[in-house]
Amino acid sequence: MARILIVDDSPTELYKLTGMLEKNGYEVLKADNGADGVALARQEKPDAVLMDIVMPGLNGFQATRQLTKDPETGSIPVIIVTTKDQETDKVWGKRQGAKDYLTKPVEEATLIQTLKSVLGS
Numbered sequence: 001m002a003r004i005l006i007v008d009d010s011p012t013e014l015y016k017l018t019g020m021l022e023k024n025g026y027e028v029l030k031a032d033n034g035a036d037g038v039a040l041a042r043q044e045k046p047d048a049v050l051m052d053i054v055m056p057g058l059n060g061f062q063a064t065r066q067l068t069k070d071p072e073t074g075s076i077p078v079i080i081v082t083t084k085d086q087e088t089d090k091v092w093g094k095r096q097g098a099k100d101y102l103t104k105p106v107e108e109a110t111l112i113q114t115l116k117s118v119l120g121s
Contacts, residue, residue: 001025001026002027002048002119002121003026003027003028003029003044003046004021004026004027004028004029004046004048004049004115005028005029005030005031005040005044005046005048005049005050006018006021006028006029006030006031006049006050007030007031007032007033007034007036007037007049007050007051007052007055007060007063008032008051008052008055009032009033009052009054009055009056011032013052013081013104014030016105017050017081017106017111018030020106020108021111024108024112029046033055033057033058034057034058034059034062034063035058035063037049037051037058037063038058038066041073042070042073045073045076046076048076048077048078048079048115048118048119049064049076049077049078049079050079050081050111051063051064051078051079051080051082051098052080052081052082053080053082053084053089053093054082054083060080060082060093061092061093062096064078064080064093064096064097064098065096065097067097068096068097068098069097074097077099077100077118078097078098078099079098079099079100079101079102079114079115079118080093080098080100080101080102081102081104081106081111082101082103082104083103083104084103085103089101099118100114100117100118102114
């Protein structure tokens with residue numbers, strides 16, 4: 001069973017994403033800010049990370065860059081999941097090392113398909 005780390009400061013989004021993932025057989029880890037997300041990813045080595053952008057402190061772009069540039073966590077695919085839907089945000093997210101970029105609200109089928117794609121299953 002794949003372990004997915006959700007990094008999002010919204011309790012509502014954490015709840016929704018957790019529900020979708022657990023229903024599809026994924027184990028879920030959660031962090032409510034970028035710094036905790038990076039620390040948890042280093043500690044737990046999840047199979048993938050769902051990363052929000054707009055968070056207090058370390059934002060999702062910064063956290064994604066830290067994870068993808070770190071030899072310890074660089075192989076963990078990061079999928080940005082955010083309300084920011086400008087093309088420049090998408091380009092910037094990919095530049096930070098994100099494997100994919102989804103805009104909220106995310107459809108369950110899209111989320112699961114994207115995860116399967118980045119996990120190679």
